Amino acid sequence: xxxxxxxxxxxxxxxxxxxxxxMALGVILGIVVGVLPGLGGPNGVAILLPLTFGMEPVSAIIxxxxxxxxxxxxxxxxxxxxxxxxxxxxxxxTFDGYPMAVQGRAAEALTAAFTxxxxxxxxxxxxxxxVAPLVAEFALRFGPAEFxxxxxxxxxxxxxxxxxxRGKIIAALCIGFLLAAVGLDSISGDxxxxxxxxxxxxxxxxxxxxxGLFGIGEILLTAEEGLVFKGKxxxxxxxxxxxxxxxxxxxxxxxxxxxxxxxxMGVTPGGAIAASFMGYGLAKRFSRRGAQFGKGxxxxxxxxxxxxxxxxxxxxxxxxxxxxxxxATAAVLLGGLLVWGLQPGPMLFVEQKDFVWGxxxxxxxxxxxxxxxVLATVPLFAAVMRxxxxxxxxxxxxxxxxxxxxxxxxVFDIWIMxxxxxxxxxxxxxxxxxxxxxxALVLGDRAEDAxxxxxxxxxxxxxxxxxxxxxxxxxxxxxxxxxxxxxTEGIARLRRSTSAEPAE
Amino acid sequence: MPxxxxxxxxxxxxxxxxxxVIVALCLIGLxxxxxxxxxxxxxxxxxxxxxxxxPARVGWIFLAASAYxxxxxxxxxxxxxxxxxxxxxxxxxxxxxxxxVALIAPLGLYVAAALFIIAFMLITGKARWWSVVLAxxxxxxxxxxxxxxxxxVPLPKGPLEAALGY
Numbered sequence: 001x002x003x004x005x006x007x008x009x010x011x012x013x014x015x016x017x018x019x020x021x022x023m024a025l026g027v028i029l030g031i032v033v034g035v036l037p038g039l040g041g042p043n044g045v046a047i048l049l050p051l052t053f054g055m056e057p058v059s060a061i062i063x064x065x066x067x068x069x070x071x072x073x074x075x076x077x078x079x080x081x082x083x084x085x086x087x088x089x090x091x092x093x094t095f096d097g098y099p100m101a102v103q104g105r106a107a108e109a110l111t112a113a114f115t116x117x118x119x120x121x122x123x124x125x126x127x128x129x130x131v132a133p134l135v136a137e138f139a140l141r142f143g144p145a146e147f148x149x150x151x152x153x154x155x156x157x158x159x160x161x162x163x164x165x166r167g168k169i170i171a172a173l174c175i176g177f178l179l180a181a182v183g184l185d186s187i188s189g190d191x192x193x194x195x196x197x198x199x200x201x202x203x204x205x206x207x208x209x210x211x212g213l214f215g216i217g218e219i220l221l222t223a224e225e226g227l228v229f230k231g232k233x234x235x236x237x238x239x240x241x242x243x244x245x246x247x248x249x250x251x252x253x254x255x256x257x258x259x260x261x262x263x264x265m266g267v268t269p270g271g272a273i274a275a276s277f278m279g280y281g282l283a284k285r286f287s288r289r290g291a292q293f294g295k296g297x298x299x300x301x302x303x304x305x306x307x308x309x310x311x312x313x314x315x316x317x318x319x320x321x322x323x324x325x326x327x328a329t330a331a332v333l334l335g336g337l338l339v340w341g342l343q344p345g346p347m348l349f350v351e352q353k354d355f356v357w358g359x360x361x362x363x364x365x366x367x368x369x370x371x372x373x374v375l376a377t378v379p380l381f382a383a384v385m386r387x388x389x390x391x392x393x394x395x396x397x398x399x400x401x402x403x404x405x406x407x408x409x410x411v412f413d414i415w416i417m418x419x420x421x422x423x424x425x426x427x428x429x430x431x432x433x434x435x436x437x438x439x440a441l442v443l444g445d446r447a448e449d450a451x452x453x454x455x456x457x458x459x460x461x462x463x464x465x466x467x468x469x470x471x472x473x474x475x476x477x478x479x480x481x482x483x484x485x486x487x488t489e490g491i492a493r494l495r496r497s498t499s500a501e502p503a504e
Numbered sequence: 505m506p507x508x509x510x511x512x513x514x515x516x517x518x519x520x521x522x523x524x525v526i527v528a529l530c531l532i533g534l535x536x537x538x539x540x541x542x543x544x545x546x547x548x549x550x551x552x553x554x555x556x557x558x559p560a561r562v563g564w565i566f567l568a569a570s571a572y573x574x575x576x577x578x579x580x581x582x583x584x585x586x587x588x589x590x591x592x593x594x595x596x597x598x599x600x601x602x603x604x605v606a607l608i609a610p611l612g613l614y615v616a617a618a619l620f621i622i623a624f625m626l627i628t629g630k631a632r633w634w635s636v637v638l639a640x641x642x643x644x645x646x647x648x649x650x651x652x653x654x655x656x657v658p659l660p661k662g663p664l665e666a667a668l669g670y
Contacts, residue, residue, distance in 0.1 A: 051655050167572045171531055174566035178538055181559045188555040193541045216601075223597040223628075224590040390631060394624040395643055397601055398617045401608070402647065406657050411609050418605050425594070429585060430524060448558045456552050 010357030030070015041071035047403030096300030116305035124313025144453035149474035180444025217424025262310025279307025524577030531570035612662025
């Protein structure tokens with residue numbers, strides 16, 4: 001019950017007046033960020049991160065994580081009203097959400113989506129509350145080799161979970177690692193891959209890269225579509241909310257199933273997108289009204305939203321307990337921890353109790369605040385989408401440039417942002433995944449340190465990676481995850497070809 | 505860093521296959537650069553892993569992955585990467601943006617932002633002239649108030665701000 005009292009004192013931290021204020025501010029900013037094209041969760045957090053350098057870490061992370069919650073809520077608004085998924089994981093929400101809006105049931109769809117998000121996020125937070133301390137305690141025993149094995153596991157599961165473009169996932173991971181290696185090497189003190197350029201000495205700041213890839217790249221993609229949004233109107237009143245809530249208990253199986261799928265997928269990286277599709281697919285498969293899915297079925301909104309948010313929230317579990325983020329936004333938050341002088345990883349639970357439990361408590365409150373705020377302000381944010389693109393786009397681009405500049409007061413960084421904007425545009429069109437690249441960029445230095453230290457300890461022998469059951473087990477799981485997809489697909493293909501032959 | 509600008513400027517090169525090929529070639533070139541640099545500094549063992557040890561290993565995986573991507577991209581069925589009209593739309597956003605970034609150093613961010621808004625709104629929108637002027641004046645002033653006065657984050661300033669005493 002030690003953790004319980006820690007959580008209570010966490011609530012005391014989170015409930016102080018200025019932290020509640022930051023929470024509300026963060027949620028509202030987050031919804032704006034989620035609704036506007038070109039500003040997503042990772043990008044919004046990256047732009048605001050430099051402004052929090054001077055703040056107290058607890059307040060700063062409450063502000064930034066609230067932006068994350070807000071962005072998750074905001075994504076649902078655009079998917080339902082405009083049929084434009086704000087984030088990749090809200091794609092499945094458009095399948096039934098937009099048809100509902102077309103039928104004039106937008107308010108119902110939005111209420112369902114927000115409530116489902118809230119339930120999903122809540123289950124993720126509960127998971128974090130109870131499991132994260134255990135994981136952290138367990139991870140205290142980890143040495144460099146074990147940590148490298150966990151990194152390996154993270155990256156292998158990325159590759160293994162990817163559907164068909166594994167080559168591109170691997171390439172994106174490598175790019176991230178190599179970008180992280182540019183600049184001053186912290187162990188030897190030498191310059192790497194700077195090719196004599198003074199500007200590259202500092203290396204590539206992942207925040208600049210994130211703003212470029214997600215912000216500028218997204219705007220360029222939006223521009224391509226012809227610069228207009230056409231949306232449905234929605235006005236939510238209390239009656240609709242209550243009526244929708246009254247029907248929710250009927251769907252408890254769907255909600256529970258999606259929450260479990262989401263929690264499971266969220267802890268493994270890259271999970272939120274897969275989770276939302278899995279939640280939707282399973283609901284469609286098992287629902288009695290499965291045939292109606294895609295034509296405006298409320299269950300089809302509930303299932304992916306719950307799963308996506310359970311996954312999005314659970315993605316913070318490995319970030320807190322192991323220092324390994326499960327999503328791009330979690331990676332940016334992790335970068336924030338480093339900036340505020342906190343060392344992410346298992347020691348955080350021992351050394352920074354107030355911080356960790358304040359954050360966890362703020363997750364409960366932030367999601368509750370988010371639900372209330374988003375329900376109350378949907379018409380406002382839908383109106384934001386109606387501001388002409390020719391006005392919104394330059395403002396977003398200016399904000400991106402300011403964000404890139406303020407990270408280290410360098411105009412050169414704005415050029416880097418621009419270059420990565422182009423990279424992001426091309427990569428997104430070619431299905432190169434951006435999240436693994438960002439994750440590898442954030443984790444690159446630490447993965448490399450763990451790898452080098454492990455090898456130093458063993459005198460260069462790779463046997464250190466299966467020296468004991470723990471590290472060996474992790475490495476084995478990593479390779480199983482890596483090879484699972486290709487092997488099962490190969491078997492399926494083999495079976496198909498053998499079963500096809502006799503028919504010929 | 506790959507240079508996708510080149511891939512977009514080539515006339516007739518906008519089938520998806522050729523863009524895939526060009527990007528894969530860029531990645532291979534990048535991998536070569538990494539391997540050249542890492543092995544040049546030493547990627548072996550010298551009482552411990554040398555500083556090129558890790559990048560070189562990642563570089564080899566990267567090279568293999570991008571070679572595989574090149575092989576796959578050649579075998580793609582033809583498909584359009586981006587239509588000329590879409591590319592035009594992108595260019596209308598990109599051109600003022602490049603101009604904006606280029607002007608930040610000489611003119612300061614605020615003046616550059618004002619010019620950027622004017623250029624952008626004239627190029628992409630059918631906005632009335634007074635709304636353009638209003639936006640170009642108010643947005644930089646709002647930025648100045650938020651960043652310079654509230655958060656005390658100094659942004660790049662040019663001759664105009666100097667003349668006004670900041």
